[in-house]
Amino acid sequence: MAILFLFLDGVGIGKPGAANPLDASWPAIEQLAGGQRLTEPLSYILDEHHTVRAIDATLGVDGLPQSGTGQTALLCGINAPRIAGRHYGPYPHSKTRTQLTRKNIFSRILRVLNGTDEPVAFANAYPDRFFSFAKRRDRWTVTTRCCLDAGVRIRGEADARNGSALTADLTGEAWHDKLNIDVGRITPEKAGKRLAAISRQHAFTLFEYFHTDKAGHSRDHDRARNVLVDIDAFVGALLEELDPLSDLLLLCSDHGNLEDLEIKTHTRNPVPLIALGAKADLFHDVTDLTGVTPAIEKAAVALSNRAISSAS
């Protein structure tokens, strides 16, 4: 698995209670969080092979955190809302453009693992129509912009069909029902196994899941629960595949939303940062979104050095 980063959009650590769908029994999520729900008050775990903590997503800027600046902070290690002058989204802000190119997680790892065969991957598949829309308007999301700038392949419909990428909804159901694209349907468990298999071929693999944010905006409890049913099964499969001595599973978000269905907007709550497995201790001192990518870069170097020394 090496390093696998599961980025969940719009998941904060909020108060327990009826408005918070994370305040329910989600066995795999709880296992990942060290035997607790992802709600306040979160007990921090700072062990050698496990980090669980809440990190700040507001970055000292007023207003509600947004995806464009939040994801840029998370995936580039820069204070994007401060550079932009405000929280901005959903697309990356033009003032962060140069730094996004130079400092994004893919570019960083490609630089430090220079010479390794296909060290990084973005496991999401995009429908063909996404490419035509994005190209026509030059409007790319933060993750796809990171790929373009680092020269990382963005996977498409054929990849989802042949098992070398995942649809954003994990199962392919939303593609079938809403986009009328049939790439086959798989269970969330199968999606977890597939992602683990993809990540074994790379030093670092990113997967982005945005239905958590959509469910938060909808304020629909059934929709939120269904999303968490899928995520819990998916995470359960990932945990089965994880070798904690050589793999590192990461989970983080860009801002809160899902954890408070009383309101339809994002929140200023902190977000969970979970690192499980090899080099998880490199994440102990991360306190906000900007610390995640530098820690991943360090972990990638440390794990590759270990692989080299065990091979020689």
Ligand SMILES: [Zn+2]
């Ligand atoms: Zn977001």
